[in-house]
Amino acid sequence: MTRDEILAEFREAEALLEGHFILSSGLRSPRYLQCARVLMDPKRAARLAEALAAELPESLREAIDVVVSPAMGGVIIGHEMGRALGKEAMFLERPDGVFHFRRGFALRPGARVLMVEDVVTTGLSSREAIEAVREAGGEVIGEAALVDRSNGSADLGVPFTALIALDVPTYAPDALPPELEAIEAIKPGSRASA
Incomplete structure (x- = not known):
């Protein structure tokens, strides 16, 4: 898929939002990608996952034993991605604030894991999920995400592939530009503010 085709999928799903958003990192942004909306159409989700899987280096695709994603956004x-790669997929949850496998999910010792997220902004959730694996x-041998919003700054400690990179400005809550200060902030994600 081309960049324009990927963005068209987000726009068609009304998943690219404009306003004043509180990100899971606690930072603020004038734009938010609501990946849940773009993924609610199973055919669209499959197209995006197939495109993302195709972006992974062949050597990585061949080495993957299992796909793991953090709940909620990555589920x-x-x-x-598990379907696109022909691998089992499971997810981590954090009912107590720390990621764990639950619901009978377990890794075999030494399992080579592809971590999959919807959006990576600071990489905090990814690093926490990688540590849980x-x-x-298990051994996380790579990470894949639909969207890299880190502006190239997320260091996950493993090879990282994103379907699309979007450079959207982020601001500390005490350093907002006037146009954001004038808009009420909303928290559209699934994680409490930092």
Whole structure:
């Protein structure tokens, strides 16, 4: 898929929002990608996952044993990536604020994992999820995301592939530009503010 085709998928799903948003990192942004909206159409989710899987280096695709994603945002795209790659897919949850496998999910010792997220902004959730996989006996050999919003700054400690990179400005809550200060902030994500 081309960049324009990918953006068209987001626009068609009304997933690219404009306003004043509180990101999971606590930073603020004038734009927000609501990946849940773009993934609610199973055919669209499958198309995006297939395009993302095709972006992975062949050597990485061949080495993957299982796909793991952090709940909530990564669950759908993680499942679709599992389908696209022909691998099992499971997810991590954090009912107590720390990621864990639940619902009978478990990794075999040494399992080579592809971590899959919807959006990476600071990489905090990804790093926490990667650590949970390590603690569960797996090895994260790469990460894939629909969108890289980190402006190239997210260091995940593993190879990272994104379907599209979007450079959207982010601001500390005490350093907002006047146009954002004038708009009420909303928190559209699934994680409490930092």
